[in-house]
Amino acid sequence: MRRRRRRHRVLVPLALAAALLAGTIAAHELDQPDPGDPGFLSPVATDDDGGSRLADALRARGVTVARETDLLPALLGLDRGPATLFVPAAELLHPDTLGALGELPAGRRLVLVDPSRRVLESAGLPLVPTDRRWATRAVGPEAGGRPCAVPEATRAGVAAAGLQRYAAAPGTAAALDRCYADGLVRLPGRAEVVVIGASDPFRNDRIAEHGNEALATGLLGVHGRVVWLDLDGPAPAPTFGRPGGTGEPAWSPTPGGSTGYDGDGTGEGGPGGPGTATGDGDGSGDAPDSAGPPPPDDHPLLDAFPPWFWALLLQLALVALLIVLWRARRLGPPVTEPLPVEVRSAETVLGRARLYQRARARGPAAATLRTAALGRLRGRLDLPATLGPAEVAARVAGPAGGTPEQIHELLFGAAPQTDAELLELARSLDRLTRTVAAAPGRPTEGDPR
Known part of the structure; x- marks a missing residue:
């Protein structure tokens, strides 16, 4: 059923557009x-x-x-x-x-x-x-x-x-x-x-x-x-020269006294009479080179096709644009979708840690651990986000039972240089957050009451 609906969503608009185009072209051709x-x-x-x-x-x-x-x-x-x-x-x-x-x-x-x-x-x-x-x-x-x-x-x-x-x-x-x-x-x-x-x-x-x-x-x-x-x-090309081969034009493009075939062959016009040819006068019957090819149009490509072709091309482009807009992703709030596979959180953490280890990214890993620890500490102690590192260390030192210098070095110190230092940092941050969470104060979400 769902596949049939999708097919109708594609075929119905296309059929309507095709019918509109066919009707428009037919009406124009008739008109x-x-x-x-x-x-x-x-x-x-x-x-x-x-x-x-x-x-x-x-x-x-x-x-x-x-x-x-x-x-x-x-x-x-x-x-x-x-x-x-x-x-x-x-x-x-x-x-x-x-x-x-x-x-x-x-x-x-x-x-x-x-x-x-x-x-x-x-x-x-x-x-x-x-x-x-x-x-x-x-x-x-x-x-x-x-x-x-x-x-x-x-x-x-x-x-x-x-x-x-x-x-x-x-x-x-x-x-x-x-x-x-x-x-x-x-x-x-x-x-x-x-x-x-x-x-x-x-x-x-x-x-x-x-x-x-x-x-x-x-x-x-x-x-x-x-x-x-x-x-x-289409009219044929004009013929010059009469059957007798005298070279006189069969007709002249200038009416009003200078036109016409001169029936008796005397040639009474033009420079020498209305019927005289303007050639070289040798009687060979060649056509005078006076008209030449027509001047080219300004837009030969436009004139090569009838107007309805360009109108049809424009309408097809509009239909294609409408289809693109119709099939494009619509803007709106995010929509929750069921995950195809459930992955345990421990596996996600382990996989990410192995990526850090393979890339030897001890600095980014330490920064991630310290950021997570600071987030827990701020939520537990109600620390404003505008506090500087020194003030945060002073506020955390009291519940943690350490000096501000030790807390500052733990939360904002240099990046570890070896895997052992990174492991020790992670353990120290875990002990710090557990100590502050166990200290008396306002319970936070997840703390035992």
Whole structure:
């Protein structure tokens, strides 16, 4: 029965901790989908993580929704007039094409959902991600004590935008409009950039909560036309050179007159026309080395694992700490326990004496005998603990029938040099304590009455 109780004391807390961890991880995975999943915020996806309800709401407001599955057609669609480029999964874009997001034509708006530091730096946007919550929180547009200057957010009110926060990059003087405790940031300029750190307002399963629908439709429908970049997976590297091998780029990352494949091969751009390549001009079709590798993140180890992994690791550490505290020895008064073996007092004294003899510790043995004798004498004669050696010898000399000098030498003298001297000291101390105990006076504990 006792063994079963001990097993329950170990298994029950571990089972509860495991259930708590599993429930927390499952709830987080359901609440925060992976942007790389197929159909994530797609205008034609009807599952929980899709964006079909948002697309329908935009069309109901008279907003034109143009779905594009590649960045080049999406950029070309911005040349037809004012529009909003909606990029819900910028991480899927190739690093060599991210620079085009920071060079949109004037009068356009770019809406990015939860972009990483790599995306922001590659796009040339003076923003950096800061704090991130474990789960999305619904907050007001003026949360954090800062007024919100984005009218779409002010009209929407409370929305589920409190997840990832953003701030101006160090060393930049960018004027930012911040809302929802820095969960939504607008960067004014020729092309307006809006960064929101949560996908909840755009998803089918959360769009009907709070002011999510008003916020999403307001951010995307400001120009009456939305170019929705719907990527179903990581985008391939951009191709340069047309099929004829003239070396002209298939597309340029700068929209607004300098984009596009020049169908007739004349090359009318760039330094020599919108479609001219920036290579060495030999027609070999080599790709210009302009983009280069993306800048490394500040914390590559942190970015190597998903956020839920670090949260799980932290919770496992807390569970281990709780188990250590639970199994550790508790502080409290001493508890008496039965001795496993009874040892006679005479055997204990004999064993200790043999240890002293083997170590030739005559000094410590003599000190132990004198301390024990002084304790008995003080209890018998009511001697205060503050008395010095001379006063103790004078008080003991009377009942013992000796001189103070003899008593002082016996109780506080030098250590014996031989075993015979130690034996004689022990006998003298025993006679002294017996003589004082037999003298008339106040009986002490153990004395015959």
